[in-house]
Amino acid sequence: MYKRNWFCTNFDAQRHINKMCDLFKKGRAEGNLCVPLCDSQEQFSFSCQAYHSTKEAVFRVAWGDIRFVLKSAISNIPALHWYDNGALKYPSEKEFLSTVRAVTKNMLNYTLPNTTLYKLAFLKPKSREMDIKIRRIEMDNIWILIQDNEYLMSKAYSDRDIFPQVMGTCGPYFGLEYVQPLSEPYSILYDDDTKDNWKKNVKLSMMIMEIIEELDNNFVQPLHLCDAKLRDFGVTDIENGKAKILDLDTVYPKSIVSRFIKDIDKCNDDTDCKYYDCRGRCNKDTQKCSKSLTNNNLQLVCEKVFLGWKMSNRILIPGLLLSKYAPDELMVALRQCANPEGEDGIPRGAASEDIRKQIYNILVEIDQYVETETFK
Incomplete structure (x- = not known):
């Protein structure tokens, strides 16, 4: 390890x-x-x-x-x-x-x-x-x-x-x-939840979603982020939408992550079946982890990067899109994305393509809206 x-x-x-x-x-x-x-x-x-x-x-x-x-x-x-x-x-x-x-x-x-x-x-x-x-x-x-x-x-x-x-x-x-790493916005703990920061965070979130789509669709098999944090992303050019993944130590093809999880010797419950934040499920009858990864990049980014890092169900580090400017429609979609199956405890389901499109479209609308003078 x-x-x-x-x-x-x-x-x-x-x-x-x-x-x-x-x-x-x-x-x-x-x-x-x-x-x-x-x-x-x-x-x-x-x-x-x-x-x-x-x-x-x-x-x-x-x-x-x-x-x-x-x-x-x-x-x-x-x-x-x-x-x-x-x-x-x-x-x-x-x-x-x-x-x-x-x-x-x-x-x-x-x-x-x-x-x-x-x-x-x-x-x-x-x-x-x-x-x-x-x-x-x-x-x-x-x-x-x-x-x-x-x-x-x-x-x-x-x-x-x-x-x-x-x-x-x-x-x-x-x-x-x-590449300059992104830093946590601390939008709730401090006074940085400003209009300008919200505009920037929306653009950054769109870039991150585009990276995720490439990881999921443009390789021989999907590549998975297993330890996603905001500072693991960096931006070379915010105006032209150029972002990169900065820590690749725990980025693996889906089949390799599934192998890591399957090879865990014994499990008593789902929490035993994981490789960092890449998660599987436990078959309690056989006490063996499932043969495949169950969550996906989008779920993990919504949970850890867009909403924020939590402990005991309390957000300690606010995410990129946790803001007083965030519309209710976006927050509902992000919560559904972060926990697709409404599970208690750590979510293990995969976010759907429909929720990806919904969140991205909302972000595009927000990005266009905040460029106008009517945004307060």
Whole structure:
């Protein structure tokens, strides 16, 4: 299970830079970020990125006008190379490509196109490394990187405009395009529930719904957000409606999430059948979780992002659309979306396509209305 890192310090960022550069100097790390980060550190500034829930290292790097987020891949996995009678052995290029294909298929339950596999199997696909020693270091690094779900998603689907772009790598570390995270509006707890903030939140909500529709319909199988929070979304251009998902560690194809839930050893009730916020149901006769995921992205976003984070049925962090300006029609639809089957406790049903269309149409009408001078 993933660890949660709610707080960090700039000392942590420097410690990871030192660790990365030590690997590079010892000949165990390659990548286009190694030389600039390790040989020109005075040109860079590092700052802590708090509230990251799964990674050991997440921090911002600034280099003049260039900004990116440096993250660490999971590194406690068996090595790619082996020894035969004391001789160091590596797979051939053909064997390595087959290994990349097998690993990614297991993680995605889908065989990626050859063009994508080649992009994953080389740090510089357009100018492949010919030096055998350096290529072996690349293989070791790639072996770790491709088994990190966030790196794999970002790299494999780099043609999609809803995930941050991979800016580069150095050993088991990779840099992602920096996108400003959304912050909680605190519309009830403080005095920020203003007309201007409401207009902005409506636009942001429409962007998030468009992302969800793409996750549900534009991949080989639906991709599911299993740990949805407002700060897991960011906006590159609010005027042109460009938003991205910032934390991909718990974004998986539906069949993979269903596997996680099905493989839970034993359940006594529905609350035992979950992977973060991706939920299933418990068959109390067999004490086994259902074979499939039961809620969906829309339900989760309505519950956690649009309405807000709750504990003991009390909202502690207001959601994006919880406002005095929200019409009753929207609030009724959001509550139905967040709990489609009217369940007591944590909802496990999936929000319907009809409710998605209804909420989106309401938001479009509100967006048009608040642009007029009649909105008070």
